Amino acid sequence: MKHPILSGSGYKLYALIWLIVMAVHGSVLYFYYDFTITISIADSLVYNLIFGSIAPGFWFIVTFGGLNKDELSLLGTHIGAAGLTIILWLSISGYLLRMLFLNNAEYLNFISSVTIWRVIIGALFYSISILIFYLIKYYQDMQKRMNLELELQNLLKDSELRMLKSQINPHFIFNSLNSISALTESMPKKAREMVIKLSDFLRYSLGKDNSELNPLDQEINNATLYLEIEKVRFGDKLRFEKEVSEECAQVKVPNLILQPLFENAIKFGVYDSLEPVTIRLICESSDDMVYLRITNNFDTSSIPSKGEGIGLENVKRRMSLVYGRHDLVEIEKGRGEFTATLKIPLNLNEDE
CATH class of the missing domain: 3.30.565.10 (Histidine kinase-like ATPase, C-terminal domain)
Incomplete structure (x- = not known):
C-alpha cells in the first residue's frame, strides 16, 4: 500500500499544511507573547519541523499496527506510540532551542512553563495525523476493493463472452459436418x-x-x-x-x-x-x-x-x-x- 506522503505528490500538500501551522505558531509567539521575530521563527521551525518529520512514520502504525490485534490492544499501541513521540519531540526540540538561546532566561523559563501545553498540542497533532491516515487508508482500501471487483466483473464478462462464442461454433460446425457427410457420396x-x-x-x-x-x-x-x-x-x-x-x-x-x-x-x-x-x-x-x-x-x-x-x-x-x-x-x-x-x-x- 503506497505511502500517502512519501510516494507520489502527497508531500506537496503535507508541506503546505505544516507551513500554515508554522505561520500560526510563530504569529502567536510574536504577537501574543511579545517574543522577538528570531525567537518566534526559531521556536516555530524547530518544534514543527521535528514533529512534521516524525509524523509520516504514523502511517506504518496505521497500516501494520492493527494486524491481528483487538480494539484494546490497538488503543494501547496508539497510546504508547503517542507517548513515545511526544517525549522524543519535546526532548529534541527543547534541547536544540536551549542550545540556541542559552543566555535568554525569559525564553528558557517560557519553554519550561508551557511543557504541559506542548504535551496537549503533541497529542492533538498525533490524533489528527492518525485520523487522517486512517481516512486515507480506508479510501485506498475501498479503491482497491472496487478495482478488484471491477477486475473480477471484467473476468466474468470475458468468460461469459467466451462461453457464448464457444456455443456458436460447435453448433454450426456440427450442422455443417453433417451436411458435408450427406453430400460426400451424392x-x-x-x-x-x-x-x-x-x-x-x-x-x-x-x-x-x-x-x-x-x-x-x-x-x-x-x-x-x-x-x-x-x-x-x-x-x-x-x-x-x-x-x-x-x-x-x-x-x-x-x-x-x-x-x-x-x-x-x-x-x-x-x-x-x-x-x-x-x-x-x-x-x-x-x-x-x-x-x-x-x-x-x-x-x-x-x-x-x-x-x-x-x-x-x-x-x-x-x-x-x-x-x-x-x-x-x-x-x-x-x-x-x-x-x-x-x-x-x-x-x-x-x-x-
Missing part, C-alpha cells in the same frame, strides 16, 4: 466446395478476439460465407439480399453477432418452407444509433420447429455484455415474416 463437388467455405469461415471466426468490435462489412462478408455454405445444401431455396450504405459498413459491431441470426432465419424459415426464402439485411442509421434488421419470410402453414435454440438468447446476452444495455435486440414475428433488429449505439463506436 454430390462430392458440392461437399468439397462446402469444406473450403467452412475453412474460410472458421479461419475468420477463430482468429477474432471474444470482445472485439469489427466493421460491419467484415462481419457481413463472414456471414455471407456462412450463407454460401448453407446455400450448398438448400440451393435456390435460399436467397440473400442486403442494403448497407458505406456509412453503415464502417460501424463496428461485436464479432460473429450476425451469424446466429442468419442461422436462426435458416432454421425457422428455410428448413420448413417449400417455397424460396429470402433473408434480407438492412442497415439504417440515426444520430445516435444504427439499426441492423435481418428479416426472412417463412411458411405460415408449416409446423414450427421446437425451441429457439441458443441463437437469439446468445445474441441478446452478448449485446448486453458488450454495451451494458438490455434493450438493443428486438424480435418481431408477423404473418409470414420474422424480423430481428440489432441497435448499435454510435457513441461507443466513436470511442473505439
Whole structure:
C-alpha cells in the first residue's frame, strides 16, 4: 500500500499544511507573547519541523499496527506510540532551542512553563495525523476493493463472452459436418466446395478476439460465407439480399453477432418452407444509433420447429455484455415474416 506522503505528490500538500501551522505558531509567539521575530521563527521551525518529520512514520502504525490485534490492544499501541513521540519531540526540540538561546532566561523559563501545553498540542497533532491516515487508508482500501471487483466483473464478462462464442461454433460446425457427410457420396463437388467455405469461415471466426468490435462489412462478408455454405445444401431455396450504405459498413459491431441470426432465419424459415426464402439485411442509421434488421419470410402453414435454440438468447446476452444495455435486440414475428433488429449505439463506436 503506497505511502500517502512519501510516494507520489502527497508531500506537496503535507508541506503546505505544516507551513500554515508554522505561520500560526510563530504569529502567536510574536504577537501574543511579545517574543522577538528570531525567537518566534526559531521556536516555530524547530518544534514543527521535528514533529512534521516524525509524523509520516504514523502511517506504518496505521497500516501494520492493527494486524491481528483487538480494539484494546490497538488503543494501547496508539497510546504508547503517542507517548513515545511526544517525549522524543519535546526532548529534541527543547534541547536544540536551549542550545540556541542559552543566555535568554525569559525564553528558557517560557519553554519550561508551557511543557504541559506542548504535551496537549503533541497529542492533538498525533490524533489528527492518525485520523487522517486512517481516512486515507480506508479510501485506498475501498479503491482497491472496487478495482478488484471491477477486475473480477471484467473476468466474468470475458468468460461469459467466451462461453457464448464457444456455443456458436460447435453448433454450426456440427450442422455443417453433417451436411458435408450427406453430400460426400451424392454430390462430392458440392461437399468439397462446402469444406473450403467452412475453412474460410472458421479461419475468420477463430482468429477474432471474444470482445472485439469489427466493421460491419467484415462481419457481413463472414456471414455471407456462412450463407454460401448453407446455400450448398438448400440451393435456390435460399436467397440473400442486403442494403448497407458505406456509412453503415464502417460501424463496428461485436464479432460473429450476425451469424446466429442468419442461422436462426435458416432454421425457422428455410428448413420448413417449400417455397424460396429470402433473408434480407438492412442497415439504417440515426444520430445516435444504427439499426441492423435481418428479416426472412417463412411458411405460415408449416409446423414450427421446437425451441429457439441458443441463437437469439446468445445474441441478446452478448449485446448486453458488450454495451451494458438490455434493450438493443428486438424480435418481431408477423404473418409470414420474422424480423430481428440489432441497435448499435454510435457513441461507443466513436470511442473505439
